[in-house]
Amino acid sequence: MTNLSPPPHDTSPPHAAPRLHLSAITKRYASLVANSEVSLTVLPGEIHALLGENGAGKSTLVKIIYGSVKPDEGSVSFNGSQVHIRNPQAARALGISMVFQHFSLFETLSVAENVWLGLDKHLTLAEVTQRISAKASEYGLDIDPSRPVYTLSVGEMQRVEIIRALLTNPQLLILDEPTSVLTPQAVVKLFVVLKKLSSEGCSILYISHKLHEIRELCTACTVLRAGKVTGHCNPQNESNASLSRMMIGAEPPALEHRAAHAGNVVLGVHQLTLPRIDQFGMNLNAVSLNVRAGEVVGIAGVSGNGQRELMYALSGEDTRADGGMVTLFGAAVGHLGPAERRRLGVQFVPEERLGRGAVPSMSLAHNLMLTRNIAISKTGWIRVKDLAKQADGIIARFKVKASGAQATAKSLSGGNLQKFIVGREIEAEPKLFIVSQPTWGVDVGAAAQIRGEILALRDAGCAVLVVSEELDELFEISDRLHVMAKGQLSPSLKREDATVSLVGEWMSGLWPDTTPSAAHVLAEKETA
Numbered sequence: 029m030t031n032l033s034p035p036p037h038d039t040s041p042p043h044a045a046p047r048l049h050l051s052a053i054t055k056r057y058a059s060l061v062a063n064s065e066v067s068l069t070v071l072p073g074e075i076h077a078l079l080g081e082n083g084a085g086k087s088t089l090v091k092i093i094y095g096s097v098k099p100d101e102g103s104v105s106f107n108g109s110q111v112h113i114r115n116p117q118a119a120r121a122l123g124i125s126m127v128f129q130h131f132s133l134f135e136t137l138s139v140a141e142n143v144w145l146g147l148d149k150h151l152t153l154a155e156v157t158q159r160i161s162a163k164a165s166e167y168g169l170d171i172d173p174s175r176p177v178y179t180l181s182v183g184e185m186q187r188v189e190i191i192r193a194l195l196t197n198p199q200l201l202i203l204d205e206p207t208s209v210l211t212p213q214a215v216v217k218l219f220v221v222l223k224k225l226s227s228e229g230c231s232i233l234y235i236s237h238k239l240h241e242i243r244e245l246c247t248a249c250t251v252l253r254a255g256k257v258t259g260h261c262n263p264q265n266e267s268n269a270s271l272s273r274m275m276i277g278a279e280p281p282a283l284e285h286r287a288a289h290a291g292n293v294v295l296g297v298h299q300l301t302l303p304r305i306d307q308f309g310m311n312l313n314a315v316s317l318n319v320r321a322g323e324v325v326g327i328a329g330v331s332g333n334g335q336r337e338l339m340y341a342l343s344g345e346d347t348r349a350d351g352g353m354v355t356l357f358g359a360a361v362g363h364l365g366p367a368e369r370r371r372l373g374v375q376f377v378p379e380e381r382l383g384r385g386a387v388p389s390m391s392l393a394h395n396l397m398l399t400r401n402i403a404i405s406k407t408g409w410i411r412v413k414d415l416a417k418q419a420d421g422i423i424a425r426f427k428v429k430a431s432g433a434q435a436t437a438k439s440l441s442g443g444n445l446q447k448f449i450v451g452r453e454i455e456a457e458p459k460l461f462i463v464s465q466p467t468w469g470v471d472v473g474a475a476a477q478i479r480g481e482i483l484a485l486r487d488a489g490c491a492v493l494v495v496s497e498e499l500d501e502l503f504e505i506s507d508r509l510h511v512m513a514k515g516q517l518s519p520s521l522k523r524e525d526a527t528v529s530l531v532g533e534w535m536s537g538l539w540p541d542t543t544p545s546a547a548h549v550l551a552e553k554e555t556a
Contacts, residue, residue, distance in 0.1 A: 082443030326506030373459030
């Protein structure tokens with residue numbers, strides 16, 4: 029039974045002043061009310077979950093706490109005193125640190141320089157570099173402090189954000205989807221760290237769509253729906269189903285994963301070997317795989333192990349592949365660019381939403397034209413009404429929370445933008461659908477819908493390749509799995525034979541020893 033009254037808080041001494049207290053916080057954007065009279069209390073040492081579907085107002089609320097957004101009404105108290113947090117610098121001075129879902133890093137600076145910007149300037153860059161290495165080693169968040177941020181994958185950028193926050197020794201740590209790009213082993217280690225921080229009095233406000241994480245880690249939970257607080261509970265006394273009902277008003281539909289009826293090979297990758305483009309990239313070494321019509325092939329692995337380089341080679345952003353290293357329906361396409369591959373039936377969703385999957389300042393309607401040659405007349409003019417109609421159709425089908433087709437991409441929450449981008453590519457009726465991190469930062473209801481759409485594509489005969497660091501997701505939708513580590517690809521693994529422990533082990537490169545030629549033979553056998 030869900031408890032809709034505030035839960036008891038046993039983690040703090042009697043009469044302890046709240047670490048954070050929000051009272052009747054309201055924030056409006058024109059006619060949109062992002063937060064409506066939201067009240068929230070987090071006690072010292074408490075790990076408090078903030079739960080809600082995409083667009084529920086979570087991001088706006090935590091930006092208010094961190095000083096990035098000013099509330100229209102209401103008050104904020106920290107350690108018993110009312111405060112006016114003017115900006116993130118003032119928040120950090122109070123002892124508040126945050127890891128954003130959308131990162132706040134300068135791409136032309138190094139990891140160490142980015143971290144240095146947010147720390148006390150009495151530290152030298154060399155000292156900061158040393159501290160980064162120590163924290164990275166302590167928490168299992170491998171990162172090179174000297175690397176420019178533009179060379180990092182999304183997962184590596186998230187590691188930088190986590191390390192930067194932890195180096196401030198915060199009293200309140202806000203984490204927005206912190207485990208989305210971590211291995212199961214790294215998640216366990218991070219949870220040990222967070223529980224230790226909690227035992228030392230650090231309060232943690234934890235945002236995640238992974239309900240099992242919230243139930244394991246958090247002792248209190250506030251639920252938002254449409255910008256309003258709809259309930260409180262102790263998530264350790266709840267089930268995933270009851271938390272889903274509190275969040276979206278219903279349980280997400282169960283996926284029906286029927287046995288695949290794989291057809292001919294659509295995508296072939298044969299001994300793909302490419303040197304890294306920059307010194308911080310990853311060499312691809314004899315990567316071989318096949319994806320057939322009517323099947324979903326998943327690729328697991330820790331971010332930064334060659335997934336980005338592989339995606340560039342498959343999408344056409346990297347056209348250096350020799351001869352028949354990349355084939356589509358048996359024809360060599362390694363030399364073709366993205367537009368030419370799309371004309372052959374390939375649709376692609378990159379892991380980076382803003383700046384790669386969508387232009388932030390462009391409307392959703394105009395973002396459709398990035399990957400689809402639609403709504404253009406024979407004379408070359410854009411049919412604006414037709415374009416808007418198609419965008420509105422995607423918004424409706426994929427339940428994207430947006431003000432309409434003219435809303436800019438940057439105005440959407442991360443999860444809603446992801447739904448639109450995935451919808452844009454699926455609506456093109458691809459023959460080969462390649463998607464990286466399909467449900468990163470997406471709520472449970474939307475994640476179930478996206479996964480269901482992927483399976484529907486598969487059942488309609490589309491070949492699907494999914495790169496994800498969500499093992500549960502890969503187990504749910506894949507027919508076969510590979511693991512990527514250090515620029516190499518593991519042998520194929522049937523979904524029914526895959527376990528978290530086995531895949532986690534393979535993420536370190538510890539799969540059965542196969543020479544490149546043997547791997548090629550194995551890939552060829554899969555087509556038989």
